[in-house]
Amino acid sequence: MSEPAEPDFLQQPVTALRGVGDAVAEKLVRLGILRVADLLFHLPLRYQDRTRIYPIASLKVGQEVLVEGEIESTEVVQRGRTMLLCYLNDGSGTLILRFFHFTSAQKYSLRKGVLLRCFGEVRQSGMKLEMAHPECHYLKADDPEPIANTLTPTYPTTEGLQQRSLRRLIDLALEHVEELPDLLPESVVRQHHFPPLANELRKLHTPPSGSTVEGMRPYRLIFEELLAHQLGVQQARHELKQVQAHTMPETNHYWRQLLRALPFAPTGAQDRVIAEITTDLQQTVPMNRLVQGDVGSGKTLVAVAAALHAIANGFQVAMMAPTELLAEQHYQNLVRWLEPLGIETVYISGNQTPRQRRRKVENLLLGIGHIAVGTHALFQRTVEFLQLGLIIIDEQHRFGVHQRMALREKGKQGEHYPHQLVMTATPIPRTLAMTAYGDLDYSVIDELPPGRTPITTVALNNERRDEVIERISAACREGRQVYWVCTLIEESEALQCEAAEVTAAMLHERLPHVAVGLVHGRLHGSEKENIMRQFKLGEIQLLVATTVIEVGVDVPNASLMVIENAERMGLSQLHQLRGRVGRGSVASSCVLLYQHPLGKTARKRLDAMRTTTDGFMIADIDLELRGPGEVLGTRQTGDVRLRIASLLRDQHLLPAVQMAAREVVAHYPERVEALTQRWLQQPDGETATQFFQS
Numbered sequence: 001m002s003e004p005a006e007p008d009f010l011q012q013p014v015t016a017l018r019g020v021g022d023a024v025a026e027k028l029v030r031l032g033i034l035r036v037a038d039l040l041f042h043l044p045l046r047y048q049d050r051t052r053i054y055p056i057a058s059l060k061v062g063q064e065v066l067v068e069g070e071i072e073s074t075e076v077v078q079r080g081r082t083m084l085l086c087y088l089n090d091g092s093g094t095l096i097l098r099f100f101h102f103t104s105a106q107k108y109s110l111r112k113g114v115l116l117r118c119f120g121e122v123r124q125s126g127m128k129l130e131m132a133h134p135e136c137h138y139l140k141a142d143d144p145e146p147i148a149n150t151l152t153p154t155y156p157t158t159e160g161l162q163q164r165s166l167r168r169l170i171d172l173a174l175e176h177v178e179e180l181p182d183l184l185p186e187s188v189v190r191q192h193h194f195p196p197l198a199n200e201l202r203k204l205h206t207p208p209s210g211s212t213v214e215g216m217r218p219y220r221l222i223f224e225e226l227l228a229h230q231l232g233v234q235q236a237r238h239e240l241k242q243v244q245a246h247t248m249p250e251t252n253h254y255w256r257q258l259l260r261a262l263p264f265a266p267t268g269a270q271d272r273v274i275a276e277i278t279t280d281l282q283q284t285v286p287m288n289r290l291v292q293g294d295v296g297s298g299k300t301l302v303a304v305a306a307a308l309h310a311i312a313n314g315f316q317v318a319m320m321a322p323t324e325l326l327a328e329q330h331y332q333n334l335v336r337w338l339e340p341l342g343i344e345t346v347y348i349s350g351n352q353t354p355r356q357r358r359r360k361v362e363n364l365l366l367g368i369g370h371i372a373v374g375t376h377a378l379f380q381r382t383v384e385f386l387q388l389g390l391i392i393i394d395e396q397h398r399f400g401v402h403q404r405m406a407l408r409e410k411g412k413q414g415e416h417y418p419h420q421l422v423m424t425a426t427p428i429p430r431t432l433a434m435t436a437y438g439d440l441d442y443s444v445i446d447e448l449p450p451g452r453t454p455i456t457t458v459a460l461n462n463e464r465r466d467e468v469i470e471r472i473s474a475a476c477r478e479g480r481q482v483y484w485v486c487t488l489i490e491e492s493e494a495l496q497c498e499a500a501e502v503t504a505a506m507l508h509e510r511l512p513h514v515a516v517g518l519v520h521g522r523l524h525g526s527e528k529e530n531i532m533r534q535f536k537l538g539e540i541q542l543l544v545a546t547t548v549i550e551v552g553v554d555v556p557n558a559s560l561m562v563i564e565n566a567e568r569m570g571l572s573q574l575h576q577l578r579g580r581v582g583r584g585s586v587a588s589s590c591v592l593l594y595q596h597p598l599g600k601t602a603r604k605r606l607d608a609m610r611t612t613t614d615g616f617m618i619a620d621i622d623l624e625l626r627g628p629g630e631v632l633g634t635r636q637t638g639d640v641r642l643r644i645a646s647l648l649r650d651q652h653l654l655p656a657v658q659m660a661a662r663e664v665v666a667h668y669p670e671r672v673e674a675l676t677q678r679w680l681q682q683p684d685g686e687t688a689t690q691f692f693q694s
């Protein structure tokens, strides 16, 4: 055990840990980890089994395994770009190790005769098997290296913070796990036969080798998280009823003017939702409404109707998108639609220099700008409004209940809070929506605009890539545009981007007459926008992208979508991606490329994609396929920011959770804050940094 614990060591900032300085602390903040205790609740996404060494002859495609052997030979080859190939032999067979970039020192250290232990994913490479960029460990001939005896967790991480460092810090925090206060009421623990909190956390962070997914399911933590969520939602709803908003009488001259100029009429569903919003805006308490509408259902127009209502009443509007790409796209739409009405749209970007931004910020403060569009940059201290009346959050899945509250606070002016409209594409059954977003009212746009041609979806074995490339060539000849999405699910963004680069280079070589563009998460905002703009203008015909294009991008002329490694993606994510095509009047198609052989669930997922394009149906099948077998990783469920619980999968717990929530409020009111702090105040990535800094 470690040094004697100070009281409340777990509540200390992470810098209290050995070896954590400001630089590391800053990275941890990006993961929502501020205090030592937060490390304990930073839970693995999945596990790697490094507890045994596999004979090369026994390897199967898709396995993530440890192998050991001697390098037989090494060569440098040229396949569009320079690569290093090492042939690793363990007596049973040979495995290729492929490196896309390498220094001459690395090349030397990977020479013939060197003994290596490698960990990586097995892939097909022609007739042979390979690992790309495995983790390598050099071995000495007569000095056997010990092997792990617990499964190795893989954590959500951030640029510049290695899994190994995270694991080390979490191990340090685990030495204090017994000191965690128990926040569940006694009676709940007894009734559900929950194990002690410390045991469950230890098991998740260091599962013994041979652990099964079923055996590891952390029921107690799932319950706690749902409870915290429930308490947060109740609190938010309660607080909101106590505050005031400006009432905005119905004034629709701008809206009527816009309708006259639009080439289409709103759908019945859009009209209905707009009417619901119009009613909300006339109340004296803030609107707090969630609008759910499948991809392409026309949520932007609904948002614009709400904005025009507020602007016609003399108020300003802030519209927030999750990425620069989407913010830029909204900006362009708004300018196109609203400029003729004399309405001034202001674009606030995280990439603008203070000088570029100053003028825009001034306009907002003076009330010259009517509507501001941007990412969370919109809510930095420097951006102030003269009279903010409405906040619109598009594609809300990255914002939890606490972020919604924080935003509202920022928009507060005097005694008045702004109205808030949240838009999401994730279909979620109504009853669940009540729990998930208990603090919000709920509307659905359940109709797509007319004139869409259905999307045909096919699933193709990766080996038929050539046919796909042929199809792309044909589509481009006909003046159509194509997406190619690289969806390697790697822990590191760097590897993802690299894979996209390789694919783009390959397609460029194979399709010399096609203008190929590449967009991924590591490009700067302005570079990304530039490429997207070129794609929208048709200057780029084939866009190779990582999943950055998942939400919201709208290019009606794009009618072919190719998704690589589709077998590894969740259904809802596949559905979102596919929603990028089928937006114009040409028949669209979606090609799901998969790696043979397909697992049972993967096959069902691809089948579902082939047979339906209905978001609600997809959500149902998704739930069924996830089933109760899944332990962790609810990230793909989308909207609600839960870490281990899943509202869909764990819905049978909800009645008990609601009862527990009542008990905590009645008998342990002081635990409400501790629970919500433990589970809810951990926004991710950029958002976290921004929120903590501003």
Ligand code: ADP
Binding pocket: 264, 265, 266, 267, 270, 293, 294, 295, 296, 297, 298, 299, 300, 301, 425, 449, 450, 552, 554, 556, 583
């Ligand atoms: P999403 O709900 O996915 O955000 P968008 O708002 O981006 O969808 O709309 C998708 C496309 O449909 C846009 O090109 C938009 O201009 C168009 N659109 C929206 N409403 C209608 C309508 N009522 N009739 C025809 N096209 C519409």
Ligand code: MG
Binding pocket: 299, 300, 394, 552
């Ligand atoms: Mg949208």
